Amino acid sequence: MKISYYNGEFKRDDEISVDYNDRAFYFGDGVYEVVRVYDNEFFTLEEHMDRLVRSASEIEINGLEQEKLIEIITQLKERNSIENGSIYIQVSRGIDPRNHAYPAGAEPVVLAYMNALSRPSLQMENGVGIITANDYRWLKCHVKSLNLLANVMEKERAVRAGAHETVLHRDGVVTEGSSTNVFIVSEGVLRTHPANHLILNGITRQEVLKIAQEREIEYQEKPFTIDELKAADEVFITSTTQEVTPVSNVDGERIADGSKGKITQVIQEGFNQKIHKLNLVK
Numbered sequence: 001m002k003i004s005y006y007n008g009e010f011k012r013d014d015e016i017s018v019d020y021n022d023r024a025f026y027f028g029d030g031v032y033e034v035v036r037v038y039d040n041e042f043f044t045l046e047e048h049m050d051r052l053v054r055s056a057s058e059i060e061i062n063g064l065e066q067e068k069l070i071e072i073i074t075q076l077k078e079r080n081s082i083e084n085g086s087i088y089i090q091v092s093r094g095i096d097p098r099n100h101a102y103p104a105g106a107e108p109v110v111l112a113y114m115n116a117l118s119r120p121s122l123q124m125e126n127g128v129g130i131i132t133a134n135d136y137r138w139l140k141c142h143v144k145s146l147n148l149l150a151n152v153m154e155k156e157r158a159v160r161a162g163a164h165e166t167v168l169h170r171d172g173v174v175t176e177g178s179s180t181n182v183f184i185v186s187e188g189v190l191r192t193h194p195a196n197h198l199i200l201n202g203i204t205r206q207e208v209l210k211i212a213q214e215r216e217i218e219y220q221e222k223p224f225t226i227d228e229l230k231a232a233d234e235v236f237i238t239s240t241t242q243e244v245t246p247v248s249n250v251d252g253e254r255i256a257d258g259s260k261g262k263i264t265q266v267i268q269e270g271f272n273q274k275i276h277k278l279n280l281v282k
């Protein structure tokens with residue numbers, strides 16, 4: 001039986017009822033994180049919790065205590081015997097009858113649960129297809145907001161096209177995917193959009209840049225266009241659950257010969273090493 005957490009209490013999943021005045025429902029008024037657990041160990045937990053607190057403060061949900069959040073997800077991990085999984089945690093502004101303005105005195109509400117999840121081995125080997133679409137999201141994409149209407153609609157567009165992900169662009173300049181960051185390799189140089197208000201600065205994205213540095217792969221945090229994406233030697237997308245997934249075609253056009261690129265392979269190896277190190281230090 002799965003144990004989850006809502007508004008101060010751990011309960012069996014089927015015994016949790018959520019308050020319909022939780023502002024997460026009305027306005028998507030909150031922020032969230034997804035944290036990976038490999039062989040019972042958290043991966044980049046502090047980075048995720050830092051970002052959760054930062055996202056919250058960007059939307060003026062202040063005073064979250066990081067230790068309390070870490071305590072909640074540590075308890076979740078311990079109460080659910082799932083060795084390999086992901087933990088979803090969201091913080092909403094609070095519970096109050098529907099009214100746009102912030103409720104006075106409402107306390108933030110935390111929801112968290114854990115799911116079993118295995119690594120996406122097949123797609124990490126064979127790659128995925130992506131499509132491109134216009135990025136019409138708001139201008140605070142650096143906030144990991146619950147409000148994901150554009151993201152879900154654009155992901156659905158990929159599913160309907162038989163693709164894996166939709167990569168977004170503003171006036172032809174690639175920003176990121178609906179729930180992933182995007183990298184290209186051209187002429188041996190790794191490139192991704194700079195971490196500004198137009199993208200969510202993925203923890204996986206940051207790990208990839210660290211690996212590039214460690215392995216002396218030249219990289220630039222510099223935007224690229226849809227044309228550069230399609231002409232790239234290698235393309236991959238990253239996220240906590242997708243890890244480092246190669247892209248074999250964009251809008252039905254093949255990337256190079258369609259197989260996983262050399263630098264993508266090196267980055268994946270670096271990422272594997274970071275995961276394995278988790279369990280060596282036990």
Ligand SMILES: *Cc1c(COP(=O)(O)O)cnc(C)c1O
Nearest residue numbers: 179180181200202203204239240
């Ligand atoms: C969560 C997310 C990512 C990936 O971030 P990770 O920290 O690597 O999981 C990328 N883009 C968007 C829009 C996201 O919500």
